[in-house]
Amino acid sequence: MGEKAAAKLQGKQRRRGLLDLEAQFTFFRSQHRHPVNAAAHALLTGPILFTGLLILHFLPLASPLDPALVFSLAYAAAYLAVDRRAGALAALLFLAGWAASRTLAARLGFELAWKLVLATQLFCWSWQFLGHGLFEKRGPAVSDLPDVFLMEPFLILLQILNKLFGYEPYPGFSKNVDKKLETDLRERRELKQRKVT
Incomplete structure (x- = not known):
């Protein structure tokens, strides 16, 4: 695999549509192949999102809109746009997270909430990296952060639904x-071998 093939592989990865569920899920699985890394993401993405919602309740905005609710x-x-059934479950989980974070924000107040958010975010992000x-022996796909921030929580839910219940968005x-995934991994191996030789 020469430079043209490597550029083609990188271009193919960049052209992944944000709402192209097959491409997003393939990319997600290729980045989380090791069980420890996959488990860390499955366990720690929720607390990252929840504490993100928690701190949004304290933003001093002039707008009457609740930023945590808008985010959710x-x-x-x-x-919902990528899959109605799993998307509906994810939407319910997000709205439940919003309601729970709103309640916790009211109880904790800003002084305690920001400490909880900081500690949780540092712990969870450290384990993700x-x-x-x-375990994966490569860094996270930083160039894909906008896609990752939006889609990864859903892709984790989709993977759990797939593994536990055999759920598929469509046959x-x-x-x-x-x-x-096989094609992508084969191309990566060929690219790696080409770089070695």
Whole structure:
């Protein structure tokens, strides 16, 4: 695989549509192959989102809109756009997270809330980066952060639903993703071998 093939592989990864569920899920699975890294993401993405919602309740905005609610509704809308059934579950979870974070924000107040948010975010993000570095042996896809921030929570939910219940957004989804993942991994191996030689 020469430079043209490497550029083609990188271009293919960049052209992944934000709401192209097969491409997003393939990319997500390719970045989280090691079980420890996958478990860290599955366990720690929720607390990252929840504490993000928690701190949004304290933003001093002149607008009457609740930024945490706007954030939750935007995520819910994106997830409903890619898959109605799993998206509906994700939307309910987001709205429940919003309601719980609002209640906790009222109880804690800003002085305690920001400390909880800081500690949780530092712990969870550290483990996310360690999971990639120590177990995947490569850093997270920083160039894809906008996609990752929006889609990764849904992709984690989708993976859990798929593994535990065999859920597929449509028949053949898992087979299509597996084929794309095999092709992607083969191209990566060829690129890596080419760089070595």
